[in-house]
Amino acid sequence: MTRPPLSGGVAGTADAGPAPSLWRNRDFTLLWTGQCLSDLGGAMVDLALPLLVLQQTGSPARAGLVGTAGLVTTLVCRLPAGVLADRFDRRRLMIACDALRIAVYALLGIAVVTDTAGLPVILPVVVVGAAATAVFSTAEHASVRSLVGLDQLTSAVARNEARTYGVSLAGPPLGGLLFGIGRSLPFLGNALSFALSLVAVLRIRRPLQETRREAAAPAGASAAEGLRFLLGHPFLRALLVIAAPLNMAFTGMLFAMTLALRRAGVPPFLVGVAGTVFALGGLLGAFAAPALQRRLRLPVLLTLLCWVTAALMAVSTLLADTVLAAxxxxxxxxLGPTANAALFGHQAAVTPDHLQGRVVSGVLLAAGSAAALAPALAGALLARWSPGAAMLVFPALVVVAATTATLSKGIRTVAAR
Incomplete structure (x- = not known):
């Protein structure tokens, strides 16, 4: 693996001796556990929020507006979040974000209890919460390199992938259950989850970044520096071209499958089962990712995974009107978590610590923007063509990623880990 020059600090000393198991790495485990809880709270709210807006306004369009507001806010805040994560102390930044999220979701929970939770309350909460989450998640991604050894980065990313899929399985049912018991409970529960995350961050002992030896450049110049590094590095350029179509393809296939199943008259419960099957596949893959990474070099791994994913998605289009499509x-x-762990683990290794936030934010912006376009693209395709034909667009996007993984010099020249 090509490694960046290390200039001291925790990341520079992480490889000094045998690294402990990630489960025995106290600081990484604290960060991971805190984010499990806060991600679980966020997943509960993702389901409860549109239900609340529908109940308050009776308008599906307004429920969609609230969801879009959160998504747009996240995308707009990505690049500024990267600048902040590299400019300021990352621990303090995450503490401030958690404190802000505790306040706004507690306020929303109280507003629901007092029956004053109209759109003038809900929209600001969603926007502020999404902005704080964008900053927190960028700082968290950037901090991992300071908490684990360079040889454990892909395992750490795989652990985070397992967290994501596990939360996607548990969060929505729990959110629906709590909303049924009391409409305020998912929002108050979310505030509690951020409080527990705050406690976890406060208990982390190690610094989350290297010591800065130079004064920070102005914000605009700082953002431009990060983008120049991202676009100028062969591996990171390839990462952009691989991550964006993969994210768009997975999001689009899931959305198209859901619409196709409902249009075919499949009961909502079975549509939910299809989504659960998908999430379970990702969760199991996250646990298997470290073993797969140990057996295959990164270029072989990515090429194989991308082409196999394209083929599997093409098979899914043949089953588009049935639950078996899942x-x-x-x-x-x-296979997805293995690809993500390999790509983002190597990204963390080749990016200097003082640029981690800006590089991560650039990659997440590209991947998130592509995923945000996927539902609209899927809807437009299904309105024009049959489900099977419409969904073929998404494995075609994965072919773009697979071709990049096969031909890109930035991927092919990565040394064996």
Whole structure:
């Protein structure tokens, strides 16, 4: 693996001796556990929030507006979040974000209890919460390199992937259950989850970044520096071209499958089962990712995973009107965490610590923007063509990623880990 010059600090000393197991790494485990809880709270709210807006306004369009507001805020804040994560102390930044999220979601929970939770309350909460989450998640991604050894980065990313899929399985049902018991409970529960995250961050002992030896450049120049590094590095350029179509393809396939199943008259419960099957495939894949990474070099791993994913998605299009469409998608999701762990683990290793936030934010912006376009693209395609034909666009996008993984010099020249 090509490694960046290390200039002291925790990241520079992480490889000094045998690294302990990630489960025995106290600081990484604290960060990971805190984010499990806060991600679980966020998943509960993702389900409860549109239900609340529908109940308050009776308007699906307004429920969609609230969801869009949060998504747009996240995308707009990505690049500024990267600048902040590299300019300021990352621990203090995460503490401030958690404190802000505790306040706004507690306020929303109280507003629900007092029956004053109209759109003038809900929209600001969603926007402020999404902005704080964008900053927190960028700082968290940037901090991992300071908490684990360079040889453990891919395992750490795989652990985070397992967290994501596990939360996607548990969060929505829990959010629905709590909303049924009391409409305020998912929002108050979310505030509690951020409080627990705050406690976890406060207990981390190690610094989350290297010591800065130079004064920070102005914000605009700082953002431009990060983008220049991202676009100028062969591996990171390839990462952009791989991550964006993969994210768009997975999001689009899931959305198209859901619409196709409902249009075919499949009961909502079975549509939910299809989504659960997909998430379960990703969760199992996250646990298998470290073993797969140990057996295959990164270029071989990525090439194989991308082409297999394209083939599995193509198989899913043949089953578009049945719940069985979820099975090949789940198999593709099984491979996804390994690809993400390999790509983002190597990204963390080749990016100097003082640029981690800006590089991560650039990659997440590209991947998130592509995923945000996927539902609209899927809807437009399904309005024009049959489900099977419409969904073929998404495995075609994965072919773009697979071709990049096969031909890109930035991927092919990565040394064996």
């Amino acid at each position: 099975v090949p998608l789940a198999a593709a999701a099984f």
